[in-house]
Amino acid sequence: MAYADVREYTHLTDEEVEALGEELDAIRAEIEESRGQADRDYILRIIAIQRRLAAAGRITLFASFFPPAWLLGTVMLGSAKILENIEIGHNTMHGQWDWMNDPEIHSSNWEWDTTQPAEQWKHSHNYIHHQFTNVIGHDNDVGYGILRMSRDQKWHPVYLGQPIYNALLAMFFEWGVALHDLDLEAIRKGEKDPKVLRRQLKQIRQKVGKQVLKDYLVYPALTGPFFLRTLAANVTANLMRNVWSYLVIFCGHFPDGAVHFTEEELEDETRAEWYLRQMLGSANFEGSKLTHLMAGQLGYQIEHHLFPDLPSNRYAEISVKVKELCRRYEIPYTTGPLRKQYFQVFRTIMKLSLPDRFTSHDPAPTPPRMARRLRDDERPTRRSELGKWSGAAAMM
Template sequence: MAISDVQEYMHLTDEEIEQLGRELDAIRKDIEESRGEKDAAYINRLIKIQRGLAVAGRLTLLLGTHSKRTRIPAAVAGSTLLALHKILENMEIGHNVMHGQWDWMNDPEIHSSNWEWDTAQPAEQWKHSHNYVHHQFTNVLGYDNDIGYGILRMAREQKWHPMYLGQPVYNALLASLFQWGVALHDLDIERIRKGEKDPKEMKRQLKQIVRKGRNQALKDYVVYPVLAGPKWRTTMAANAAANLTRNLWAYVIIFCGHFPDGALHFTEEEIEDETRAEWYLRQILGAANFKGGPLLHIMSGNLGFQIEHHLFPDLPSNRYAEISVKVRALCEKYDIPYTTGPLHKQYGQALRTIIKLSVPNSWTSSDQPEPPTPSRTRKRKSDDERPSRIKELGVWSRSKSTERKAS
C-alpha cells in the first residue's frame, strides 16, 4: 500500500512528529559528539583485514593450485577468501565510506570524495543514484528508482504490463549480475527509453561505465589469470566465483532491507512540504531490519540495521547496533511499526512479492489494504524535479550538480 499522508496513516499529531524529530536529532548529536579513536580504529582494522583477505586469496591460488592433490581445495579456499574480501569491500567499507560515514576523520584515503570501490558502477554515479535519489526519496513511487531497479514491479500501485510475467527470471538475472545491474542504474533506462535523458549526459555516463567495467573485467579476467601462469583457468574461475558470491550476497541484503512486508511505499503527495521530522518518519516506515550476530552485520555492511542506516546514513555503521536500541524505544513510545525479522524470513517475503506482482493485481490477494489511488504509470523525475532537502545525504560530483556550479 502506498501512503499519501504518513501523519494521517500513523495518527500522530504535528507536535508528536516534531518531538520525534527532535529526539532523533538528539541521537544524531550524541553519536557525532562521541565519535573518536575507537571508531577510527574499527574502520582501519577492517580495511587491513579486507586487504589481508585479498592477499591471502591470491597467494592461495598461486601457491596451492600447482599440486594435483591441493588444486581443488586451494581453488575453493582461494575463491572463498576473495569473495569475503569483495563482500567486505563493497558492503561495510565502500558503501559506508562513500556515504561519508568516515569523512570526520579527515583521512584522504578513507573519504567519500576519493573512494572508488571494487565494483562496476563508478562511485560518482552511485553517490547520485543512491545517496541523493534513493536516500532522499526512499520508496516514493516515481522518485525512487530503487523500487524494482527499473525491471521489477515491486508495488501494487505500479501499472502491470505483460513483460512482468518474466519477473522471476529477471530477478534471478539481477541477483547473479548484480554489480552490472547496479552499474547501469544511474543511467535511468526508463528516461532513455522515453527520450527524456540528456544525450550528452548519457554519453558521459556511458563512457564512465565502460571505462570502469573494462577495468574491473581486465583486473579479474586478464591481469590476475596472466600472473597465475599455467593455472590461469583456475584463477579466472575463482575470480568469477568470488564475483558471483558477492553479487548474490549484496542483492539479498539490499532486498531484505527494502522489500519485506512492512516496508511501505509512498506517493508523490507525501513529500510535498515534507519537514525534517516527517522525513525521519518516512525512513522508519520505508525500511526493514533483519536479525543476526555481529559477524553477519559486519558482512552485510551493518545493513541489518537498515532503519537506522536510513535515518542516519552518514553516521559510522559500527554504531548502528547502539543506535537501534534507542530508535526501537522511540518507535514503541510513539507506536510506530519497527519492521524486523530473521534474514531468511525477510528475503522470503521479498521473493513472494516479486512472484505475486509478476501477474495482474486481480489474480492475487493483497497482504495489505488496497491502494487508495489507482494503479498508474508514474513518470520518472529528473534532477530538476527532485528538490534537495537533507544535508546529511552527502554530495555528488556530477558535472551539472549545484555543487560544481557553485565552485
C-alpha cells in the first residue's frame, strides 16, 4: 500500500526527521568540499576506457567472419554502450560533473548514445522521477506507463499481459524510455498540449533517425561484406545494454521494501522529509566493484536518490555513512544480492498482473485522490540538486 506520511511510517518525531535532514546535509557538504582531482581523474579515465572499448569492438567486428571475433567484438561494444549510458551519460546529465566546468562533460551539453533526447530525459527523470519518487500519480516511473507495480494502481484486464509487457520492456528498454516523457496517459486522456507533443515527437524522430543510421546502416556498411554480421552485433550490443539497464533500474526501485506514497506526502513536504522519502522509496543491490561500475554505481540507489548530483564514484563512501544513520534512526535500509532483488521485482510483476482478490493477503490499496497528473506549472518548484532542465522541449 502507499503511505501518506513518512513521519508516521517511520515513527520519527518532527525533531528527529529534521535532525536526520541536517546530518544528510552535512554529508552533502563534506563531499562537495572534498571534490577534486581524484574525482576528475576518475570520470576522465572511465570515458577513455569506454571510448577505447567501443573502438576496439568495432575494429574487431571487421573480422566477424571468425565467430570468436564476432563474440568478442559484440561483448566489447555492448559493454561500451552500457558504460556510456549508465555510468557516463546518466550521471553526467544529473550534473555530477558540472563542478569541473568542462563543457564536454556538462549536463547542459551531453547527448547520450540512446534513442531518447537528453532534453526529454532530464525532464522525465531528473525533474519528475527524482522529485516525486514513488508518489503514485506523480512519478511516471512507477510501471513506466505499462506495468502495474503497486496495488494502489487500479487493476484492469490489460494487466493480464504484464509478463509479456515486462519481457518486451526489458529487451526494448531504450525505445520505452524514448517515449517516456510523452506521458502516454495524458495523451490518452486528451490532456497533452498538441504543440508540446509535436515538438517532442520531432525531437524523438530526429534522435531515433541518428541512432538507427549509425548502428544499423553506417557502421555495418563500413565492414563491407560482413554487413549482416556487424548489423547482428550492433543489435545484440543494444539488447545487452537494454536488458542490463532495465535490470539495474528495476532492482533499484521495485524490490520488497521500496515504499510507495500518496500525493498527501507532498503537501508541505520539507527538505528533510524529501530526504526520508528517497531513502524509503529506493533500494540498493550488492555486487563487486565491476558490477557497481557497470551499473553506473546505481547499486547505491538510495545514495543516488539522496544526492543525485554528487559524483557517482563517491556513493560507496557515502553509503557507509547513510547505513549508520539508518541504524541510529531505525530506518529501513533496503539492500540485497542482485539476483534476490530482481526475484522480488519479478514476483511483484507477476502477482500484480492479477486482480486484487488473488492478492487479498496484501494490505488494501489506498483510495486514490488524484483525478489526473499535474502539469509542470502546477507542480512544486524543483529542488536544485536534481540537475538542470532548460524546459526547451515544453516551451517550443
